[in-house]
Amino acid sequence: MALTKQTQERIAQVGEEVEIDDDDAAVRADEIMLLVSIFGERARGKDVEAAREAMDVGETYVGAARSLRCEIEVELERREDGFRVRATDQTSEEMLVGATPSVFLEFIFPRDGYPSRAPPFFVLRADWLSNSHLSALTAHLDQMWNTNVARGGGPIVYEWTEWLRTDALEEMLLDSCGILKLSARALCWAGEDFELDPRGIVMARDAREAELSILRADAVARRRDFLACGDNTCGVYVSDDVSGHDLRRVSGACGHFFCIECVTRMAHVHVREGTVLKLVCPDQECSCSIKPHVLKEVLGDQEFERYETLLLSKTLDAMNDVVYCPRCEYPVIEDEEMRLVRCVKCLYAFCTLCRASFHPGSECLNIEQKLAVLEGRKRGNSQMSIEALRKYREEIADASAEAYVARVGKSCPECRHAVVKNAGCNKITCVCGCFFCWTCGKNLIGDGYSHYRNVNSEPGKSACQLFNLDTITAWENEMAELNPQRQGRGHINHERATDIATCIRCKAANAMFDRNNHVRCWACNSSFCAACKKIVTKTSYHYGPGKCKQHG
Missing domain, CATH: 3.30.40.10 (Zinc/RING finger domain, C3HC4 (zinc finger))
Structure with missing residues (x-):
C-alpha cells in the first residue's frame, strides 16, 4: 500500500500496546462490512476479503480488534452538461467531457480511538489530478472529520466517499468558469501559504498524461451509457x-x-x-x-x-499499372515504357497490350486475327488432349468475349473495365462505383444527373440525353403491353383530356384531365407539374397561394 513515511510512523505509534475499546471495535466491524456491501468489487484489500468471506457464510466479522486496511475506488458522478478541461496554463485549448477517472481512497482504521476520537489514516491517489488538487481534497476530508468529532464522532469513510463522488468536482476542482485546470498549481483560490499534502499521491507524469486519462474515462463512460440505453x-x-x-x-x-x-x-x-x-x-x-x-x-x-x-x-x-498473367492469373506490375512483363510466379513473359507471348518486332494481333489463329490451330491438331481442348475452348471464349465487348461495349473512364449496356438509361454505374455517360464516355460528378438535359427541368451540362429515343419507345411499348387499356395511347384521346403534357423524365406523352396541372406519367410513374415543368414530390408544397396553380 502506498503510504507515506509520516503515515507509517503514526501507524507504528498506535500499534503499541493499547487498550482496545470494544464499542469502537464493533463499530469498525460494522463499518467495514457496510463498505464491502456498498462498494462490492470496488472495495479491495486482505481485510476486505476476510469481511466478504464472513458475510458470505453469515458470520460476524471479528477482525476489527486490530488495524484494518482497505482501498475504495470512488467513481465521481458524471455531469450531464459536461465540463471543460485545460491541460496547461500556456494553452487555451480545452476539451469538453462529462466523466472523469476514479479517485482511490486508501485508509487504515487504527486499533484504538476510531471512530470515537482518532481519524482513519488515509491517502488519496489519482492519475488525473495534480498535487494541489489532491492536497485540497485531503484538507477537506480532514475538515469533515473535525466536524464529525464536534458532533460526537462516528464512522466517517462513507461520508468521505459520498462527498468525493458527488461534490468534490464542483466544490474543489473546477474554477469559477467551470474549467478543470490540470497544471500543478491549478487552484485559483490557493494562496502562497497553501501547502502540498504528502497524502495526495499523483500517478500521472505530467498534465498531458492526466488529460489522456480523462479522455479514456470519458469514452468508456459514454460507451457504457450508450450500451445501456434502449431508445x-x-x-x-x-x-x-x-x-x-x-x-x-x-x-x-x-x-x-x-x-x-x-x-x-x-x-x-x-x-x-x-x-x-x-x-x-x-x-x-x-x-x-x-x-x-x-x-x-x-x-x-x-x-x-x-x-x-x-x-x-x-x-x-483499380490500379492502372497492374496486369494479370494470362497463364496463372497472378497480378504483375507492368512497366509503362516496355511492353514486356515477366510473371514472378510462373515466369511467363507476355505482351502487356495483347496478353500473348512476347513478340518483339511484330504488331499485336487484333481480335479477328486472334480468332483465326485459334481456329487454324484447332484444324491443324484434330487429336487434341482433353486438357488442351479445354484450354482451347477457354481461349476461344475469351477472344469471342473480347470481340463482342470491343464491338458493342465501352470502357469505364476510371478503372478501364469493359461495360456492355443492354437496357436502361445512359447513366452507367461501373463495378468500381464510378458513374459515367454511355453517350460521351465522360466521368460523371455527384449523382450524375446534372450532366443530362431536361432532367428535373434543368438544362444540363452537355447535349446528352438521359434516355435515347429508342429506349423510350421500347419502354412505352412494354408498358402498353402490360396495360392494354393504354395501348394506342387511348388515354390521350379521352373525352376529358384537355391538353398533352410531356413527361419531364421519360418524355412520354400524357393527357391532362380537366385542366389539372398535376400529371402522373403513365410510363415511368413520375409526378410533375405541367405548368412549371418540374418534378413534384408533395402536392401541398408545390401548389397553393404564391405557388403553381393546380387547376386552370
Missing part, C-alpha cells in the same frame, strides 16, 4: 427503440451507428453480388469504409474470406 435510433429504417448492444459504429472515421441487422443484410448483399467497394457507411452523406472487424462479426468465415478476396481483386483492378 437509440438506427439510421437505415429509422427505428428509435434500438438497444445500444444491437448497434454498431460502422467506421472509425465517422460517428454513425446502425443496427446489426441492417449492417448484416447490407454486407451479405454486397458480398454476394461482388460489389464490395460499395460496402461503406449507409449514411447518405458519408462514404467512410466499414471497419473490417464489424464485417467479420456480421459475415461468416467463408463470406468474410470471399470479401477479402474480392476487395483485393477490386483494388488491384
Whole structure:
C-alpha cells in the first residue's frame, strides 16, 4: 500500500500496546462490512476479503480488534452538461467531457480511538489530478472529520466517499468558469501559504498524461451509457427503440451507428453480388469504409474470406499499372515504357497490350486475327488432349468475349473495365462505383444527373440525353403491353383530356384531365407539374397561394 513515511510512523505509534475499546471495535466491524456491501468489487484489500468471506457464510466479522486496511475506488458522478478541461496554463485549448477517472481512497482504521476520537489514516491517489488538487481534497476530508468529532464522532469513510463522488468536482476542482485546470498549481483560490499534502499521491507524469486519462474515462463512460440505453435510433429504417448492444459504429472515421441487422443484410448483399467497394457507411452523406472487424462479426468465415478476396481483386483492378498473367492469373506490375512483363510466379513473359507471348518486332494481333489463329490451330491438331481442348475452348471464349465487348461495349473512364449496356438509361454505374455517360464516355460528378438535359427541368451540362429515343419507345411499348387499356395511347384521346403534357423524365406523352396541372406519367410513374415543368414530390408544397396553380 502506498503510504507515506509520516503515515507509517503514526501507524507504528498506535500499534503499541493499547487498550482496545470494544464499542469502537464493533463499530469498525460494522463499518467495514457496510463498505464491502456498498462498494462490492470496488472495495479491495486482505481485510476486505476476510469481511466478504464472513458475510458470505453469515458470520460476524471479528477482525476489527486490530488495524484494518482497505482501498475504495470512488467513481465521481458524471455531469450531464459536461465540463471543460485545460491541460496547461500556456494553452487555451480545452476539451469538453462529462466523466472523469476514479479517485482511490486508501485508509487504515487504527486499533484504538476510531471512530470515537482518532481519524482513519488515509491517502488519496489519482492519475488525473495534480498535487494541489489532491492536497485540497485531503484538507477537506480532514475538515469533515473535525466536524464529525464536534458532533460526537462516528464512522466517517462513507461520508468521505459520498462527498468525493458527488461534490468534490464542483466544490474543489473546477474554477469559477467551470474549467478543470490540470497544471500543478491549478487552484485559483490557493494562496502562497497553501501547502502540498504528502497524502495526495499523483500517478500521472505530467498534465498531458492526466488529460489522456480523462479522455479514456470519458469514452468508456459514454460507451457504457450508450450500451445501456434502449431508445437509440438506427439510421437505415429509422427505428428509435434500438438497444445500444444491437448497434454498431460502422467506421472509425465517422460517428454513425446502425443496427446489426441492417449492417448484416447490407454486407451479405454486397458480398454476394461482388460489389464490395460499395460496402461503406449507409449514411447518405458519408462514404467512410466499414471497419473490417464489424464485417467479420456480421459475415461468416467463408463470406468474410470471399470479401477479402474480392476487395483485393477490386483494388488491384483499380490500379492502372497492374496486369494479370494470362497463364496463372497472378497480378504483375507492368512497366509503362516496355511492353514486356515477366510473371514472378510462373515466369511467363507476355505482351502487356495483347496478353500473348512476347513478340518483339511484330504488331499485336487484333481480335479477328486472334480468332483465326485459334481456329487454324484447332484444324491443324484434330487429336487434341482433353486438357488442351479445354484450354482451347477457354481461349476461344475469351477472344469471342473480347470481340463482342470491343464491338458493342465501352470502357469505364476510371478503372478501364469493359461495360456492355443492354437496357436502361445512359447513366452507367461501373463495378468500381464510378458513374459515367454511355453517350460521351465522360466521368460523371455527384449523382450524375446534372450532366443530362431536361432532367428535373434543368438544362444540363452537355447535349446528352438521359434516355435515347429508342429506349423510350421500347419502354412505352412494354408498358402498353402490360396495360392494354393504354395501348394506342387511348388515354390521350379521352373525352376529358384537355391538353398533352410531356413527361419531364421519360418524355412520354400524357393527357391532362380537366385542366389539372398535376400529371402522373403513365410510363415511368413520375409526378410533375405541367405548368412549371418540374418534378413534384408533395402536392401541398408545390401548389397553393404564391405557388403553381393546380387547376386552370
